[in-house]
Amino acid sequence: MLDFKASEQLSFARTMRALGAAGDMTALFLQYQAINLALWRAFETGSVSKDFLKVERFRKTFMENGLELDPEQASKLYLESLSDTVVLLDGAVQLCETLAAAGEVGIITNGVEAIQNQRIAKSGLKNTISFVATSEACGYAKPDVHFFEYAARMARPFAKEQAIIIGDRLDADILGANRYGIDSCWFNPERLPNASEAVPTYEVSSLHEVIRSLA
Structure with missing residues (x-):
């Protein structure tokens, strides 16, 4: 019922801006999305916990892009934004x-x-x-x-x-x-x-x- 991809992309961009990152976030979001998806697959098989997933997706994204940002703060800001970002699918x-x-x-x-x-x-x-x-x-x-x-x-x-x-x-x-x-x-x-x-x-x-x- 909800357009999760649109909500996630908006929340991700807001989080990055709040952390001081600038520029187009499209490529970074796509990389984050791939990392996030792999972690969710691992969670669904019981390989990782949800608390680990929430922070690890940002830690790994930042590490792979040489970004010196706090993954725990990113996770907190992102989840806060995601709660308020609602995009309904057509119909x-x-x-x-x-x-x-x-x-x-x-x-x-x-x-x-x-x-x-x-x-x-x-x-x-x-x-x-x-x-x-x-x-x-x-x-x-x-x-x-x-x-x-x-x-x-x-x-x-x-x-x-x-x-x-x-x-x-x-x-x-x-x-x-x-x-x-x-x-x-x-x-x-x-x-x-x-x-x-x-x-x-x-x-x-x-x-x-x-x-x-x-x-």
């Missing part, structure tokens, strides 16, 4: 309202719990969302089945055959749905090929297509 409001009228909408995320709750509160979607399940509170991350079991317990009367997960990540959202035994809808706006073991029930390139796919 997010309509989709949430339509789904909430037909059933129950929950957010399941590997993100930082405090940040996710603040972002949902600022998004204008809060009235359509019944619960937010985070890996931080659960102790397991997508695609671990334990996380999906945890999220299901947060929902009202839950039946796998009536549930679906909509997500943009094959390795976390769709694979997790496969392992848990529920339908899935892969949000694939860039129309990327699927060379993974994950098998989505549906595939869409825009949120406006979701309702038509489920009808």
Whole structure:
């Protein structure tokens, strides 16, 4: 529902400016993004902790670019900015309202719990969302089945055959749905090929297509 890449890029640029860095941050952000993604993959396999990830992504980015900046301060500023930076995907409001009228909408995320709750509160979607399940509170991350079991317990009367997960990540959202035994809808706006073991029930390139796919 949220454009995480846009939010991350804005927050990253604000953090760098606050630390005194100048110039175009595009190339640096792309490098940070690759480092961040690799660390999230490591977190999802249990190789690193989330607290380590939060700082290490900046430490490594700064080290590889010869920047003498404080990674712990960068992490603090970035997370503060990310909480306040909300960019909705096109069709997010309509989709949430339509789904909430037909059933129950929950957010399941590997993100930082405090940040996710603040972002949902600022998004204008809060009235359509019944619960937010985070890996931080659960102790397991997508695609671990334990996380999906945890999220299901947060929902009202839950039946796998009536549930679906909509997500943009094959390795976390769709694979997790496969392992848990529920339908899935892969949000694939860039129309990327699927060379993974994950098998989505549906595939869409825009949120406006979701309702038509489920009808």
